[in-house]
Structures are given as structure tokens and as C-alpha cells.
Amino acid sequence: MTDRLEPLLKKMAVLGIDTFLVSDLHVIRWLTGFSGSNARVLLGGGRALFFTDYRYAEQVKQEVLNMEPVIIQSSFVNTFLEGGYLSGSKVAIQAEQVTVQEARQLEKKLSGVELVPVDGFFDEFRMIKTAQEIAAMKHSAAVSQQVLEEILPMISPEVTESDIAAEISYRHKRLGAEKDSFDPIVASGSHSALPHARPRPERFVPGSLIVIDIGCICNGYASDQTRTVALGKIPSEARRIYEITKDAQQFGIDSARPGMTGRELDALVRDYIGHHGYADCFGHGLGHGVGIEVHEKPRVGKSSDDFLSLQSVFTIEPGIYLPGKYGVRIEDTVVMHENGAEPFQTFTKELIEL
Numbered sequence: 289m290t291d292r293l294e295p296l297l298k299k300m301a302v303l304g305i306d307t308f309l310v311s312d313l314h315v316i317r318w319l320t321g322f323s324g325s326n327a328r329v330l331l332g333g334g335r336a337l338f339f340t341d342y343r344y345a346e347q348v349k350q351e352v353l354n355m356e357p358v359i360i361q362s363s364f365v366n367t368f369l370e371g372g373y374l375s376g377s378k379v380a381i382q383a384e385q386v387t388v389q390e391a392r393q394l395e396k397k398l399s400g401v402e403l404v405p406v407d408g409f410f411d412e413f414r415m416i417k418t419a420q421e422i423a424a425m426k427h428s429a430a431v432s433q434q435v436l437e438e439i440l441p442m443i444s445p446e447v448t449e450s451d452i453a454a455e456i457s458y459r460h461k462r463l464g465a466e467k468d469s470f471d472p473i474v475a476s477g478s479h480s481a482l483p484h485a486r487p488r489p490e491r492f493v494p495g496s497l498i499v500i501d502i503g504c505i506c507n508g509y510a511s512d513q514t515r516t517v518a519l520g521k522i523p524s525e526a527r528r529i530y531e532i533t534k535d536a537q538q539f540g541i542d543s544a545r546p547g548m549t550g551r552e553l554d555a556l557v558r559d560y561i562g563h564h565g566y567a568d569c570f571g572h573g574l575g576h577g578v579g580i581e582v583h584e585k586p587r588v589g590k591s592s593d594d595f596l597s598l599q600s601v602f603t604i605e606p607g608i609y610l611p612g613k614y615g616v617r618i619e620d621t622v623v624m625h626e627n628g629a630e631p632f633q634t635f636t637k638e639l640i641e642l
């Protein structure tokens with residue numbers, strides 16, 4: 289973990305930043321392993337300081353081994369003030385995280401401190417996963433895949449989308465996950481054509497496609513996977529868009545190379561779907577980075593200049609959606625190697641007919 293700090297301190301020096309006030313808990317977890325809900329980190333002056341409140345005094349001893357812990361008595365700002373941690377320096381804050389209220393409070397109380405809002409400072413570092421992080425993500429993917437295997441036989445006209453969504457969350461936890469990485473999507477009938485459908489208390493109807501998009505968090509790292517299955521006999525057009533989506537997704541996996549941009553990979557798969565006549569039916573981006581957060585860098589979409597670097601982890605999840613009828617999405621999370629993308633998931637992509 290300590291080696292994680294060095295490139296950050298170098299980048300700060302280049303940008304002329306004396307101290308970095310880190311307030312994003314995802315970044316803090318990435319930096320330290322801390323899994324609690326209240327913390328700040330100060331980087332700079334050759335030190336890394338970790339601030340949290342009394343509730344986490346014991347937890348910090350277990351989880352935060354690479355920084356000096358400080359237990360705050362009142363507020364973070366008061367502690368910074370009393371300890372002289374920020375005085376007379378140029379302090380970077382995370383523009384996308386710090387509220388206007390908190391920034392005002394800092395400015396008011398800490399005279400002589402110049403606040404510099406910085407965007408996405410940690411993204412380029414978080415994007416490149418260590419072997420340890422990749423192992424954690426494979427585990428998280430395996431847990432969620434087991435849940436997918438367990439819940440498919442439970443789908444029938446007797447149960448509802450909400451029933452299955454609840455089973456998914458329950459089974460994630462039973463298998464050791466901290467939580468779902470996002471609310472499970474279980475979308476049947478015409479709802480399968482809604483990319484972000486919310487599970488309904490409605491029974492599955494035979495002759496329907498069912499999109500199941502799920503993930504969990506284990507040891508701080510997220511997984512993300514989608515499969516689409518059929519309940520009963522489905523129309524030939526539904527079968528057709530299933531096959532095109534499946535082949536497009538495989539084409540995406542096979543085409544991914546380190547150094548490509550997100551835009552380039554997205555375009556390849558988008559064109560593939562376009563050539564098969566469904567250009568207007570794939571409205572979202574091809575994928576997104578996954579790590580501590582289930583949506584992080586790199587973005588894999590139409591306007592993304594993010595590089596798909598070695599050891600980056602991202603999803604490949606094309607979909608074809610026919611509004612009012614049905615939709616298909618198939619998604620794996622992949623890690624980029626020298627010779628291409630390796631999916632974490634091994635679950636079949638042949639159409640499963642329940």
C-alpha cells in the first residue's frame with residue numbers, strides 16, 4: 289500500500305500541491321483499506337495522515353496500516369485547525385466530492401490556506417489494478433456467478449421479479465459479500481427493453497426474455513455481470529436479437545487490445561450491431577471501468593478518450609432493446625492483458641430456455 293502513495297506524491301509535486309485533502313471514501317478505501325463511513329486523508333509534507341471519529345478507533349488499527357491515525361474530537365476542520373495540519377499551504381480538494389458548504393467552512397476557518405479544486409486526480413492510478421485487486425475482483429465475480437446459477441432454477445410463472453431480486457441480494461450476502469454492488473436488475477416482458485429497469489412485484493410471463501444484471505462487493509471490490517434468459521418459447525425476432533447481442537459481445541471481447549481508447553472499442557461493437565440492422569436499438573455505452581466502485585474509469589463509450597490500459601478492468605455489455613417488446617443485454621467484466629481481454633465470468637452465453 290505504501291508504494292501506492294509514491295506516484296501520488298510525485299503528481300502533487302508536479303502540480304505544486306503541498307497537501308491533498310482526500311474526502312472520497314472510495315479513494316480512501318483504495319488507499320488504505322478502510323471500510324468505515326467517515327474519514328479524511330491528508331497527503332503531503334512526506335506524511336500520510338488518516339482522520340476518523342471515535343466509532344472507528346478500533347477498526348482503524350485493523351484496517352489502516354499505512355498511515356498515522358488521528359481520532360477527531362469534534363469536526364475534521366477543527367482538528368486540521370487545532371493540529372496545524374493545513375496551515376499556510378496550497379491544499380488540493382476533490383472538486384467532485386467536497387460540498388460548497390465544506391469548502392466555505394475550510395476557507396473561513398483556515399486563513400492563509402489556498403484551496404485548489406482538482407478533478408479526477410486519482411483516476412489514472414485507480415484504473416490500473418494490482419494483481420491483488422484483480423484476484424479480489426475475480427472472487428467477487430465468482431460469488432455473483434454462483435448466485436446467478438442458484439437463482440435461475442427458481443424462475444417460473446409462480447414467482448415475481450422482486451422475489452428473484454430479493455433472492456439475489458440475500459444469496460450474495462450468504463456467500464460472504466458485503467453487499468450488492470448495485471440494486472439487482474431483473475426485467476422480464478417489455479421491461480427487458482428498459483436498460484435500467486427496477487424489479488416489479490409481477491410474475492414472470494411465459495414467452496418472455498428476462499434480463500438479469502447483478503453484482504456484489506467482496507473485500508471492497510465490485511463485480512458486474514448480465515445474462516438474458518428465456519422463459520418458455522420466445523418469438524424468432526427475440527431469438528435473433530439474442531444471437532446478434534451474444535456475437536457482438538464476443539466480438540468486443542476478442543477485439544479489445546491494450547492501448548485502445550474506450551471510444552474505439554465501443555465503435556467496433558456498435559458498428560457490428562449496426563450492420564445487423566439494430567443501430568438505433570443500442571443507446572447506452574459499451575461498458576465502464578469496475579473496481580472499488582462498480583462504475584469508475586475507464587469509460588467505454590462513444591465519447592470516451594480513456595485508454596484501455598494493461599491491467600485495467602472494465603465491462604463489455606452491448607444490448608439490443610426493442611421498446612414495448614423485449615430486450616437483450618449480455619455483460620462480462622474483463623481485465624486487459626498484453627494479448628487481449630480476459631473475462632472474469634465463465635457463465636454460458638448460449639440462450640438458456642427455462
Ligand SMILES: [Mn+2]
Nearest residue numbers: 512603605619
Ligand atoms: Mn455494467
